Amino acid sequence: MTVTELPEPRFAVAYHSGFGHTARLAAAVAAGARDAGAEVAMIAVDAITDDGWHELDESDAVVFGCPTYMGNVSAGFQAFAEKTGRRCINGTWQNKIAAGFTNSGAKSGDKLQTLMSLAVFAAQHHMLWVSLGLPPGWNSSSGSDQDLNRLGFWLGAAAATDVDAGPEHVQSADVATCRHLGARVSSVCRQLIAGRAVTAAARGPAAWSAPTR
Numbered sequence: 001m002t003v004t005e006l007p008e009p010r011f012a013v014a015y016h017s018g019f020g021h022t023a024r025l026a027a028a029v030a031a032g033a034r035d036a037g038a039e040v041a042m043i044a045v046d047a048i049t050d051d052g053w054h055e056l057d058e059s060d061a062v063v064f065g066c067p068t069y070m071g072n073v074s075a076g077f078q079a080f081a082e083k084t085g086r087r088c089i090n091g092t093w094q095n096k097i098a099a100g101f102t103n104s105g106a107k108s109g110d111k112l113q114t115l116m117s118l119a120v121f122a123a124q125h126h127m128l129w130v131s132l133g134l135p136p137g138w139n140s141s142s143g144s145d146q147d148l149n150r151l152g153f154w155l156g157a158a159a160a161t162d163v164d165a166g167p168e169h170v171q172s173a174d175v176a177t178c179r180h181l182g183a184r185v186s187s188v189c190r191q192l193i194a195g196r197a198v199t200a201a202a203r204g205p206a207a208w209s210a211p212t213r
């Protein structure tokens with residue numbers, strides 16, 4: 001098998017959104033991943049089906065997202081997280097790539113707590129966390145609120161949406177930042193798939209199998 005024959009990354013966005021704002025950002029993550037060549041499934045975790053669980057189990061990468069409610073992940077996301085206990089014990093998601101995003105009303109909010117909770121959740125599953133990979137924006141006299149990563153987070157993508165504004169008012173810079181995250185995770189995923197294929201091939205024909213999902 002040559003590198004050009006490797007499968008496209010299989011990617012899932014597992015998100016909760018109470019009022020539709022974070023759902024817009026989830027769609028942006030998915031769009032970025034598709035732009036980078038991934039097959040993407042969108043999974044609203046508060047309405048997850050058996051197919052949704054199957055998709056998560058089969059994905060190479062899962063990007064987790066939720067609003068920040070009361071300074072942490074939303075209850076809708078946490079309820080989903082608590083349903084993954086058996087998968088956590090069994091290592092079902094180990095060595096999948098993971099990343100995260102959140103949205104809240106305040107510019108801080110405190111979204112870092114939410115991103116840390118998402119990263120710890122991924123670590124409990126022995127997943128491989130990918131950071132945002134952007135310098136902080138809007139932090140100098142030449143910066144603006146149109147900058148990528150305008151809120152200056154490193155662990156994942158963060159957005160702020162006025163609490164009295166509808167989902168159509170999610171900031172374009174935050175949408176672009178989430179789109180970047182999707183593309184970055186897809187790119188890292190592609191490299192991991194290729195690296196695993198090379199490693200398996202180097203072990204010899206007896207050890208060769210299709211790249212690990």
Ligand SMILES: Cc1cc2nc3c(=O)[nH]c(=O)nc-3n(C[C@H](O)[C@H](O)[C@H](O)COP(=O)(O)O)c2cc1C
Nearest residue numbers: 017018019020021022067069070071104105106109
């Ligand atoms: C129960 C609740 C708690 C919230 N807590 C916070 C918070 O701690 N920090 C903050 O900045 N915004 C907070 N917000 C505002 C939401 O994060 C914000 O409206 C967000 O855009 C909602 O996203 P969603 O439509 O995807 O649910 C809270 C909203 C709700 C409903």
